[in-house]
Amino acid sequence: MLAWADYIIVTSDSVSMLSDAGTTGKPVYVVNLEGASPRFDHFHKHFVELGVSRPAGYTAAIYAARSNLNPIQILGLQPGGQLTITTEVENYPGFADPIQGPWLMEQMKAQAENVGTKTINDLVAEVDFTTKPFKAKLDSGDEITADSIIISTGAKARWLGLPSEEKFMNMGVSACATCDGFFFRNKKVAVIGGGNSAVEEALYLANICEKVTLVHRRDELRAEKIMQERLFNNPEIEILWDNTVDEILGVEVGKGDIPGVTGLRTKNTKTDELTEIKLDGVFIAIGHDPSTALFKDKLEMDSEGYLITAPDSTATSIPGVFAAGDVKDKIYRQAVTAAGMGCMAALEADKYIATLEANSSQTEAAE
Structure with a gap:
C-alpha cells in the first residue's frame, strides 16, 4: 500500500x-x-x-x-x-x-x-x-x-548491563544529572565514567549534592584537560581510580519501607578488592549512542x-x-x-x- x-x-x-x-x-x-x-x-x-x-x-x-x-x-x-x-x-x-x-x-x-x-x-x-x-x-x-x-x-544512554542497574532505575539510578540531580539535593551520589560526560555530570552534581564520588576503571581520565582541572580542584568530588561497578546496592520494592539505592560495591581492576560505598544515587555517564x-x-x-x-x-x-x-x-x-x-x-x-x-x-x- x-x-x-x-x-x-x-x-x-x-x-x-x-x-x-x-x-x-x-x-x-x-x-x-x-x-x-x-x-x-x-x-x-x-x-x-x-x-x-x-x-x-x-x-x-x-x-x-x-x-x-x-x-x-x-x-x-x-x-x-x-x-x-x-x-x-x-x-x-x-x-x-x-x-x-x-x-x-x-x-x-x-x-x-x-x-x-x-x-x-x-x-x-x-x-x-x-x-x-x-x-x-x-x-x-x-x-x-x-x-x-x-x-x-x-x-x-549506554548502561553497565547489571541486573541491579535495571532494578533501581528511577529509584536512584539515572543517566542524566541535569534531569534528576535535583532529587539528590544534599545527598551522596556516584558518577560512573571517565570522559567529558562523566566529568560534566560530576561537576554539575557537586553544586547540588553533599558529596560526589567519580568511579573510573582506569588511572587517568579521558576528559579534556580543562575539564579535569575543574574536577580536581572541586573539594566536593572524590575520585575512585581503577574501579568498576560490581553491584548497585539498595532496597527492592516490597522489601523495605523506602525502596531505592543505598550504596555501591566496586571492584579494583588491579587487585580485585571489593569496596562498598554508602550513597543515595548512581549516575551512569559512559556515553550515548545515536539511533x-x-x-x-x-x-x-x-x-x-x-x-x-x-x-x-x-x-x-x-x-x-x-x-x-x-x-x-x-x-x-x-x-x-x-x-x-x-x-x-x-x-x-x-x-x-x-x-x-x-x-x-x-x-x-x-x-
Missing part, C-alpha cells in the same frame, strides 16, 4: 506505516485538516517523521499539522522516547508541580493528533533519499512517500554517528531531510531543547515544501 502526504515525521527506534490509508493501488492524501485543501495537489503529499515519538517529534508534528502539511508520524518501538521511562519531571516549563514523563508524552501525542497528525505503529526498515519524493519502507511491507522528512530517532544506523551512508554524520546539520538549522546533508533532538544534539539532551528543535525542523520543512511548490508553479507557467 502506498500513502502520500506532505511530511513524514519519524521518531526514535522506528519507522512505521498506515494500514488504513486508502484503497490498495490508489494514492491518498493522508490526514488533511478538516476543511483544508491539500497543498499543491500535483505533489506527493507527505511529511514523514522517523523515530521514537519524543518531544522533538511531537512538536514537529504539531507545527506541521498546523501548517496544513498533513504529517504522518511513525512511532516506533518506544513511543515517547526516554521520557516514557522517566518518573517525575520538574524542569519542563508550564507545570508548577512535578509531572510524570509518560503522562507528558501522552499529552504531546494527543495534541499532535488533535491538530491533524496521523500516527502509525510500525518500524522503518529502509529509507531512500535518492528519489523525489523520498521513500520510507516499513517493517509491515508498506511504503510511504514524502516531500520532506524529519528525523527524531534520538539517542540511547542513526538506518541512515548510514545516506546522511552526513560525525565520528560518533550523530547527524550533522547546517549551523543554526536542522537541515541535514540532503535537502528536504531535517533532524531534531538527541539524534543531532550531544550536548544538551533535554526535553525542552528537543521540543525547540522539533519546532525549527517543522518550520524549515514548511519553507522547503513551499519552495518546491513555487518552483513547480514557475515551471508550469514557463511551459
Whole structure:
C-alpha cells in the first residue's frame, strides 16, 4: 500500500506505516485538516517523521499539522522516547508541580493528533533519499512517500548491563544529572565514567549534592584537560581510580519501607578488592549512542554517528531531510531543547515544501 502526504515525521527506534490509508493501488492524501485543501495537489503529499515519538517529534508534528502539511508520524518501538521511562519531571516549563514523563508524552501525542497528525505503529526498515519524493519502507511491507522528512530517532544512554542497574532505575539510578540531580539535593551520589560526560555530570552534581564520588576503571581520565582541572580542584568530588561497578546496592520494592539505592560495591581492576560505598544515587555517564544506523551512508554524520546539520538549522546533508533532538544534539539532551528543535525542523520543512511548490508553479507557467 502506498500513502502520500506532505511530511513524514519519524521518531526514535522506528519507522512505521498506515494500514488504513486508502484503497490498495490508489494514492491518498493522508490526514488533511478538516476543511483544508491539500497543498499543491500535483505533489506527493507527505511529511514523514522517523523515530521514537519524543518531544522533538511531537512538536514537529504539531507545527506541521498546523501548517496544513498533513504529517504522518511513525512511532516506533518506544513511543515517547526516554521520557516514557522517566518518573517525575520538574524542569519542563508550564507545570508548577512535578509531572510524570509518560503522562507528558501522552499529552504531546494527543495534541499532535488533535491538530491533524496521523500516527502509525510500525518500524522503518529502509529509507531512500535518492528519489523525489523520498521513500520510507516499513517493517509491515508498506511504503510511504514524502516531500520532506524529519528525523527524531534520538539517542540511547549506554548502561553497565547489571541486573541491579535495571532494578533501581528511577529509584536512584539515572543517566542524566541535569534531569534528576535535583532529587539528590544534599545527598551522596556516584558518577560512573571517565570522559567529558562523566566529568560534566560530576561537576554539575557537586553544586547540588553533599558529596560526589567519580568511579573510573582506569588511572587517568579521558576528559579534556580543562575539564579535569575543574574536577580536581572541586573539594566536593572524590575520585575512585581503577574501579568498576560490581553491584548497585539498595532496597527492592516490597522489601523495605523506602525502596531505592543505598550504596555501591566496586571492584579494583588491579587487585580485585571489593569496596562498598554508602550513597543515595548512581549516575551512569559512559556515553550515548545515536539511533542513526538506518541512515548510514545516506546522511552526513560525525565520528560518533550523530547527524550533522547546517549551523543554526536542522537541515541535514540532503535537502528536504531535517533532524531534531538527541539524534543531532550531544550536548544538551533535554526535553525542552528537543521540543525547540522539533519546532525549527517543522518550520524549515514548511519553507522547503513551499519552495518546491513555487518552483513547480514557475515551471508550469514557463511551459
